[in-house]
Amino acid sequence: MARPIVYGPAGSTHVWSARLALAEKGVAHELVDIGFGAHGEEPHLSRHPFAKVPAFEHDGFALYETQAILRYIDEGFPVAPLQPTDLHQFSRMNQIMGIVDAYASPSIGAGIVFNRMLAPRLGLPVDEAAVAAALPQARLCIAEIARLMGDQTYLAGERVSLADLMAIPLFYYFSRLPEGEAPLAEHPNIQPWMRRIEERQSFQVTKPPGV
Secondary structure, rough: OOOOEEEOOOHHHHHHHHHHHHHHHHOOEEEEOOOOHHHHOHHHHHOOOOOOOOOEEEEOOOEEEEHHHHHHHHHHOOOOOOOOOOOOHHHHHHHHHHHHHHHHHHHHHHHHHHHHHHHHOOOOOHHHHHHHHHHHHHHHHHHHHHHHHHHEOOOOOOOOOHHHHHHHHHHHHHHHOOOHHHHOOOOOOHHHHHHHOOHHHHHHHHOOOOO
């Protein structure tokens, strides 16, 4: 059986999530880097017509959209399951994954992390207005995920799940920015959860270089 292939830059939060899932499963994979700008050109558009990352391939089966990729990885490699069997925990996992995709990625990722971390590296101007506009939504995302987690060990229960792997790249980058310090510190369950994830081998072996 061929190794799965993940297409996209190692530093992308969504790419990192897919690689975290593979590492949790103990599945070796190939990472094909897609440079900034190249995601909007061929051959990547043939893999992802919406010009996003990651794209994914395994045994000739091509897939895009991070949540679909994560579920494929969990279903396709049955060791170390990453989806709860309890209905409430399963639903909470899916809810948090949806929050990350719909609200946290646009605010924390596109609004703040892009401007504070990626734009300077690419020589692009920092849009301070976009950072300021994104911060209220970012704070709401942190607060709501913290509320839904409650006193559990992980976001959707007592075992790591796909929700944790979707959220941790954004939270990790956010924690390294001035804007992230106060929102993360306001919720006493968030930083201990982050430390638990960061100590996992999957996090250590997939952590992008230079972050």
